[in-house]
Amino acid sequence: MPLSLCADQAWQLILRTRQHDWQGQSRAVLAGDEYELEVTDNGGWQCGAVPSPEAREMLDLFLPLVSGSGSHVVGQLGQSLDGRIATVSGASQYINCSAALTHLHRLRAVVDAVLVGVGTVNADNPQLTVRHVDGPHPVRVVIDRRNRANAEARLFHDDTATTLHLVGSRHCNAGPGSHSTRIAIDRIGDEAEGDIEPAAILAILARHGLRRVLIEGGGYTVSRFLHAGALDRLHLLVAPMLIGSGRPGVSLPPIDTLDDALRPRSRSFACGRDTLFDLAFR
Structure with missing residues (x-):
């Protein structure tokens, strides 16, 4: 069974994405518990776990705000x-x-x-x-x-x-x-x-x-x-x-x-x- 990602976990990943060095790297790969979240500099993302509906909405809403160097x-x-x-x-x-x-x-x-x-x-x-x-x-x-x-x-x-x-x-x-x-x-x-x-x-x-x-x-x-x-x-x-x-x-x-x-x-x-x-x- 694939791993799941809850809203609290998604929020912690968003906060970590905010700290990423976007000037040095245009892609962030964040490790979780046996999964990874990959984020591009325009807020696009892929996750190795299955997000809950609330977690998916949170990632969709906030990752564009914390991604990229501009x-x-x-x-x-x-x-x-x-x-x-x-x-x-x-x-x-x-x-x-x-x-x-x-x-x-x-x-x-x-x-x-x-x-x-x-x-x-x-x-x-x-x-x-x-x-x-x-x-x-x-x-x-x-x-x-x-x-x-x-x-x-x-x-x-x-x-x-x-x-x-x-x-x-x-x-x-x-x-x-x-x-x-x-x-x-x-x-x-x-x-x-x-x-x-x-x-x-x-x-x-x-x-x-x-x-x-x-x-x-x-x-x-x-x-x-x-x-x-x-x-x-x-x-x-x-x-x-x-x-x-x-x-x-x-x-x-x-x-x-x-x-x-x-x-x-x-x-x-x-x-x-x-x-x-x-x-x-x-």
């Missing part, structure tokens, strides 16, 4: 069926199920950095660490063009993970916490429009050795990276819920015809009671 930027949004990430008052706990939260923590564990906008920091006071699964903590990155982050936010005051605070150079003064590093950016965005420039931000992160980046939120920040063509993938978690009105997830400039609509390659997976859409833009 940069990779993935966005993540959790929303209702009608595309809302919060009510009009900002309530969002919890639109998505516990399995979706576990998926988010897996995403954090496979990237070098997790990035959020200042609105997410002030609204949710997130930790942005890996707690629900095994894996390393990413560097935490806050986009705060006008330097308006809550100085008491947890990620500025704990030493669980490094925090980079990206502030527009016109507004850069003393940092909010002893456990964060403030970086002034001349081209963080347009002063009049309050915009952000994803290319400038990703260039800063690359200079810090942060190539794999998760754009975790909020909807505005993810949408700006999507509109700029800076996302390689978007993981969209859709809950079977109708909110009716509220804060949108993806929000892009209007188009005149459907010929201009984005049509990424798409795969869907069950994620608890939610549905995960894996959207590939490259």
Whole structure:
């Protein structure tokens, strides 16, 4: 009888693939208990054991994110069926199920950095660490063009993970916490429009050795990276819920015809009671 591969074993193999020297070798061969997992630099894989359905989905979803020597930027949004990430008052706990939260923590564990906008920091006071699964903590990155982050936010005051605070150079003064590093950016965005420039931000992160980046939120920040063509993938978690009105997830400039609509390659997976859409833009 062939050996089987469970989800926990698959996850450990994914974490090991993340540590592979992709610049030196374009193929990773990882030994398990009497089996091998072979991974190519585009995330393709073959396994000497038979994966369970959950393990197969996990390998399909995460190996493309940890393979290859280039940069990779993935966005993540959790929303209702009608595309809302919060009510009009900002309530969002919890639109998505516990399995979706576990998926988010897996995403954090496979990237070098997790990035959020200042609105997410002030609204949710997130930790942005890996707690629900095994894996390393990413560097935490806050986009705060006008330097308006809550100085008491947890990620500025704990030493669980490094925090980079990206502030527009016109507004850069003393940092909010002893456990964060403030970086002034001349081209963080347009002063009049309050915009952000994803290319400038990703260039800063690359200079810090942060190539794999998760754009975790909020909807505005993810949408700006999507509109700029800076996302390689978007993981969209859709809950079977109708909110009716509220804060949108993806929000892009209007188009005149459907010929201009984005049509990424798409795969869907069950994620608890939610549905995960894996959207590939490259």
